[in-house]
Amino acid sequence: MSERGVDVETELVTVYKALADGTRLRLMGLLVERPRHVDELAATLGVSGPTISHHLFRLKAAGLVLAEREGRFIKYAANLSRLHALSGQLLPSIPLPKDERARTLVTFFDGQRLVRLPSSEKRRTWVLERIATRFEPDRIYQERDVSAILRPIFDDVASLRRALVDLGFLRRRGDRYRRG
Amino acid sequence: MSERGVDVETELVTVYKALADGTRLRLMGLLVERPRHVDELAATLGVSGPTISHHLFRLKAAGLVLAEREGRFIKYAANLSRLHALSGQLLPSIPLPKDERARTLVTFFDGQRLVRLPSSEKRRTWVLERIATRFEPDRIYQERDVSAILRPIFDDVASLRRALVDLGFLRRRGDRYRRG
DNA sequence: TGTACAATTAGGCAGTTATCGAAATATCAA
DNA sequence: TTGATATTTCGATAACTGCCTAATTGTACA
Numbered sequence: 001m002s003e004r005g006v007d008v009e010t011e012l013v014t015v016y017k018a019l020a021d022g023t024r025l026r027l028m029g030l031l032v033e034r035p036r037h038v039d040e041l042a043a044t045l046g047v048s049g050p051t052i053s054h055h056l057f058r059l060k061a062a063g064l065v066l067a068e069r070e071g072r073f074i075k076y077a078a079n080l081s082r083l084h085a086l087s088g089q090l091l092p093s094i095p096l097p098k099d100e101r102a103r104t105l106v107t108f109f110d111g112q113r114l115v116r117l118p119s120s121e122k123r124r125t126w127v128l129e130r131i132a133t134r135f136e137p138d139r140i141y142q143e144r145d146v147s148a149i150l151r152p153i154f155d156d157v158a159s160l161r162r163a164l165v166d167l168g169f170l171r172r173r174g175d176r177y178r179r180g
Numbered sequence: 181m182s183e184r185g186v187d188v189e190t191e192l193v194t195v196y197k198a199l200a201d202g203t204r205l206r207l208m209g210l211l212v213e214r215p216r217h218v219d220e221l222a223a224t225l226g227v228s229g230p231t232i233s234h235h236l237f238r239l240k241a242a243g244l245v246l247a248e249r250e251g252r253f254i255k256y257a258a259n260l261s262r263l264h265a266l267s268g269q270l271l272p273s274i275p276l277p278k279d280e281r282a283r284t285l286v287t288f289f290d291g292q293r294l295v296r297l298p299s300s301e302k303r304r305t306w307v308l309e310r311i312a313t314r315f316e317p318d319r320i321y322q323e324r325d326v327s328a329i330l331r332p333i334f335d336d337v338a339s340l341r342r343a344l345v346d347l348g349f350l351r352r353r354g355d356r357y358r359r360g
Numbered sequence: 361t362g363t364a365c366a367a368t369t370a371g372g373c374a375g376t377t378a379t380c381g382a383a384a385t386a387t388c389a390a
Numbered sequence: 391t392t393g394a395t396a397t398t399t400c401g402a403t404a405a406c407t408g409c410c411t412a413a414t415t416g417t418a419c420a
Contacts, residue, residue: 009202016200020194021378038397043310044285052378053398058377072396133361201408218367231409233368251416252366 015086017064023047024055028078031065035077055097114154117163125167132169132179141177146170195266204235207302208258211245215257252314285310297343302306305347311340312349315359323355 002146019025026045030036036044042052056076059065063082068075083179103131114131118124131153134161141149154160161177173178199205201213206225210216216224222232222320239245243262248255284303288295294311298304315321316331321329334340341357344350351360 009205012205013200013202016196016205020196020200022189023197023378025189025192039395042287042350044289047378048380049397049401050381054378057398069387072394074397203408219365226411227408229367230369230411234408249417252364254367292389 014062015064017059018064021055023051024059026047027052027059028064031076031078032080032083035075037070037073037075041076096150113152114160117154117159119154121167124163128169129166132164143175145178146177194242195244198244200236201235201326203231204239207232207235207239208244211256211258212260212263217250217253217255219300220255284336293332294340301347304343307345307346308349310313312344312359315357319358321357323357326350326357 002071011135013180019028023045027041028176030041033037038049038052038056041047045052056065056067060067064079066077068077104118107116108123108127114127118127139173146161148158161170165172165177168180171178199208203225207221210221210224218229218232218236221236222229225232236245236247240247244259246257246259248257284298284306288298288303288307289310295309298307311330311333314333315326328343330337330340341350345352345357346360351358
């Protein structure tokens, strides 16, 4: 799960890097207008074919343009659906810092006690992950054992237990529980 | 008119470049959450103070963060109003036509074909410059070779050839032509 | 004033990038 | 197959970037 965070950051950086160049921005401008061939782009922007090719490669790698061969030509086009998807999302999705997890734990725990269940699944996962460490692996717990462990942590034992089960930290079989 | 276009592009590139780095993205994440001092950022992200300083400089240059001295510390904060202003504007602003030269070429060419000769000398120069690339340097062309090259581009070959000669892209000696 | 601490600047190293011309590859057409 | 054209790949170069350590500047406090 934290892995996905890294991936999102990497992808964001790729997109930002792809757009962080004047020539590529102009390229995108032309391609948003209509699809074009490489040599037309080169002539229009006044740079060499290989340079255009290089920039198109980077834009393609970022998913911002699509290529399609048309006889001897290759037609490049802006990936409009991707642009649309990104447009409302780029800046707002500046990734949260790596230590968000640590700060989340500080925020939601008061000592050993859970202040409240986070509403976002990501934060809930971090919080429950810590609570799950109170259970030994490979040991079978009765429901009352589970409650005995959870009650000092959080008043609403039922919700907490359900959350642990929902996210797979606890597995339930009948009235027995095991760390998952 | 074109000047403003260039400025917008430069500013966009600055912003994209500022965000095109994982460390700076994480920095923004921390600063969006709350203002922080440099050494806290360095410790949190695990890089040296000077490196943080360098990144903050770039973010500040892009207008993404604000700095304020607080005693011995300097408090850095995300420029939230700027982020808000940019968020709906970054990608949508790509399609704007770029510099005047590019717009001219797009306007006057339909693929390889010249729609008409621009009347202003500035625009005519850009257009002819592009056509001139069809001629190899240091090669002598007979008039019929010149026509063979120009006819697919523009019906009125005579006017086009004269314009190329007038602006020095083609040199004529008797009935022979050379790229100028 | 002098010491401690926060931050920036300076200098240097390693890796990346934008650009070009030349050469290679791919496609169509004769 | 050969030739023409479109595009990419290769190889090189100059500029830029991210990171570090060491030195410098700026601020507060004893």
